Amino acid sequence: MSETDSYQLDDIDKKIINALQKGFPISARPYLEAATDLGLSEQELIDRIQRLLKQKFLTRFGPMYDAAELGGGLTLAAMSVPENQFESVSAYLNSIKQVAHNYEREHRLNMWFVLATEQQGDIEKVIHQIENQTRLPVYNMPKEHSFFVNLYLPA
Amino acid sequence: MLDNIDKKIIRLTQDGLPLATQPYLNIAEQLEVSAAEVMKRMQQMLDKGIIRRIAAVPNHYKLGYVANGMSVWNIADEKILGYGKRIGQLPFVSHCYQRPRHPGVWKYNLFAMIHALDRNQVEKHVGTIAELVGDDNRGHEVLYSKRMLKKTGMRI
Numbered sequence: 001m002s003e004t005d006s007y008q009l010d011d012i013d014k015k016i017i018n019a020l021q022k023g024f025p026i027s028a029r030p031y032l033e034a035a036t037d038l039g040l041s042e043q044e045l046i047d048r049i050q051r052l053l054k055q056k057f058l059t060r061f062g063p064m065y066d067a068a069e070l071g072g073g074l075t076l077a078a079m080s081v082p083e084n085q086f087e088s089v090s091a092y093l094n095s096i097k098q099v100a101h102n103y104e105r106e107h108r109l110n111m112w113f114v115l116a117t118e119q120q121g122d123i124e125k126v127i128h129q130i131e132n133q134t135r136l137p138v139y140n141m142p143k144e145h146s147f148f149v150n151l152y153l154p155a
Numbered sequence: 156m157l158d159n160i161d162k163k164i165i166r167l168t169q170d171g172l173p174l175a176t177q178p179y180l181n182i183a184e185q186l187e188v189s190a191a192e193v194m195k196r197m198q199q200m201l202d203k204g205i206i207r208r209i210a211a212v213p214n215h216y217k218l219g220y221v222a223n224g225m226s227v228w229n230i231a232d233e234k235i236l237g238y239g240k241r242i243g244q245l246p247f248v249s250h251c252y253q254r255p256r257h258p259g260v261w262k263y264n265l266f267a268m269i270h271a272l273d274r275n276q277v278e279k280h281v282g283t284i285a286e287l288v289g290d291d292n293r294g295h296e297v298l299y300s301k302r303m304l305k306k307t308g309m310r311i
């Protein structure tokens with residue numbers, strides 16, 4: 001078993017994960033500010049965040065940008081891929097750099113992927129490219145309205 | 156509109172905030188502007204929704220939230236805004252969007268991604284949403300992920 005698999009979160013790690021998923025300040029010494037609230041030293045908080053990232057308990061730490069607000073294109077698309085083509089279509093999709101996420105899901109529509117493009121207009125182009133290459137229809141489901149979320153997953 | 160300095164701030168921080176005692180100063184030094192300027196601009200991006208939040212993003216899987224169900228709902232278009240707002244507020248929902256239907260293939264217009272420790276808990280959360288929507292629920296399904304085939308961060 002690797003070190004990554006065996007590392008166990010302690011109570012301080014859990015407190016950090018729980019507090020920092022709610023937000024992090026914009027200030028001259030934000031780690032000091034957050035550390036004080038948690039009863040830690042500034043350096044201990046920095047070291048712990050670094051370790052949590054390295055051990056992959058955190059996937060990111062920092063600002064989360066909204067791709068659509070940045071002027072790029074972003075959409076969710078789905079396909080119904082026959083079993084015998086699934087692996088080749090999956091490999092093809094994963095090779096496209098605009099495919100950011102791709103999930104196999106248990107449904108007749110079994111392939112669900114997120115397309116992120118630099119220009120809004122490129123979404124349609126990529127979808128046509130995928131349809132031409134795979135000979136399968138792609139159902140484009142761009143968001144029409146985004147609802148504010150308050151996700152909180154306690155560690 | 157974003158100017159060049161904003162875009163540089165985005166490029167420097169999209170992989171994460173520097174793990175240094177003065178992270179905003181650290182960014183500012185690379186751009187040859189003041190720390191106050193970087194903080195002002197990031198606050199503005201936060202206020203406008205360009206930055207959704209500055210925070211730690213936990214790895215759902217490593218924390219034990221291994222069940223991920225995409226719940227999809229068929230709700231009358233004229234009522235979707237009210238329900239979307241309320242469903243988005245639930246702590247187990249990570250994304251909540253209105254999306255188009257595809258007649259004959261796909262009848263659902265509201266998507267709420269649910270994270271939970273196991274499928275039983277996902278089903279409970281789905282029950283919570285179903286109760287909230289009540290008689291305005293014209294049908295729903297939960298699509299479980301079988302495999303993550305690709306996951307990369309968004310890049311500009």
